[in-house]
Amino acid sequence: MGGTTMRSKAPVVFSLLALFALALGTNVSGITGAATTYKIGFVYPTLNNPFFVDAQAGSDQAGKDFGATVTHVSGDNDVKKQVQLVENFIAKKVDAIILQAVDTQGVISVIKEANDARIAVFTPGESPAGGKVVTSVVFNEVKTGSAMADYLVKVAKIKPNSKVVMLLGIQGTETARNRQDGFKKTLMAECPGCQIVAEQPADFDRAKGLTVMEAILQAQPKIDVVWAANDEMALGALRAITEANRQKEIVLVGTDGIGDARTAIAAGHLAATYALPPFLQGYMVTETAIKYLQGVKVCGKIEERGLIITPSNVKDAERLLKAVDARSRYWESCYSK
Structure with missing residues (x-):
């Protein structure tokens, strides 16, 4: 009796553990439907500027929070190099490409290459002048x-x-x-x-x-x-x-x-x-790419909010510029429920 009872409960216990792990975004070996980790390529104008270093940190945090590995590369403020880097990501068959263009005209053809390869493209900062972009995360x-x-x-x-x-x-x-x-x-x-x-x-x-x-x-x-x-x-x-x-x-x-x-x-x-919170810029555009890959309907544009920092609020600036808690997520409306 005791052995039979234990065998009958084991699948139930394992299923409950699996559901708990999935809720936490943990991959459990052997369970169908475990969380997918997407591969995303992020092309910056440069990574020799603290603004884009902060954006990289935000992107990595979103990847950790929502399930993606992000590869970050610098275009060294050269649109020709950016084009080559995007083409490299296309060849590697990443799931999505994030591109902040040095020249909004000069990247049109490579965005179309990504479109033809059925790789979703997302852009922070400047909006490219052509090609299909799923979502632009922009400042005015x-x-x-x-x-x-x-x-x-x-x-x-x-x-x-x-x-x-x-x-x-x-x-x-x-x-x-x-x-x-x-x-x-x-x-x-x-x-x-x-x-x-x-x-x-x-x-x-x-x-x-x-x-x-x-x-x-x-x-x-x-x-x-x-x-x-x-x-x-x-x-x-x-x-x-x-x-x-x-x-x-x-x-x-x-x-x-x-x-x-x-x-x-x-x-x-x-x-x-x-x-112009770079951490949030990187976070938002990466989260949006992951949500899209997960099948969520996303909006075409998110307009970021800026903040004037003066001696009166500088002590709170670090917190304000990296806030991704529920109350701070003004971009949540971009995602259809």
Whole structure:
């Protein structure tokens, strides 16, 4: 009797353990329908920028949370290399490709190659100009630039006749163009007496931000405000301004909200940055790709939300920029139940 009873209960116990493991996303050997781990290729403009390093961390976290292995590669800000990297992922037959394009025109043909191979494509940042993309996770970059101009005029209370320097990103990219256009249009509308005394590209690069700002400081005896289209350039400019001993006369603001910029704000060296949470960007686009592969109907676009970081909220910034708890998941509406 005892042996018969144990044998009859064993399948039930094993089934209950299997269901429990599946609920936790654990693969149980021999159980049909165990959680699938998808393979995703993620192509970045570069991985030599803290913004994209944070995005990589967010992507890896989403892969861990929802069931995917993500391979991350850098395009080194070269669209031709990005095309080759996407083609490599197509050849490896990954389940999905995430591509943040250096050139939105230059990736159209390779996106179509992925479409023909029936590999789903997802994009954070800039939206490609062609090819089929399942979901784009985007910032409104015009608003990004506009928000910092609005902050300078209404919150920082810059002088109505301020002399302003603009440090621009990589010219020809959608992000650079939209950020600088948004900033300039809003600044001129809200501060018609302000004068832009220099607009120089520093290519989203800290070292170039330093050298470009050094030249501007030598050419411009009076500067009230410096706006940088990303934090890397702002931090380069900060060094140049500090070495020239002109930090007391200049209000310096950046864009992106990277860790070094937040540290500079806490130390009183940077006035503010408009944070575009890269961790959440990587997390959202990867989660969305996995949900799609799992058969969930997903939306075509998720617009990310930014946050102006100042000395008043910088202590909470790390938490706010990486929040994926139920209350913070504003992108949940992208997924059909």
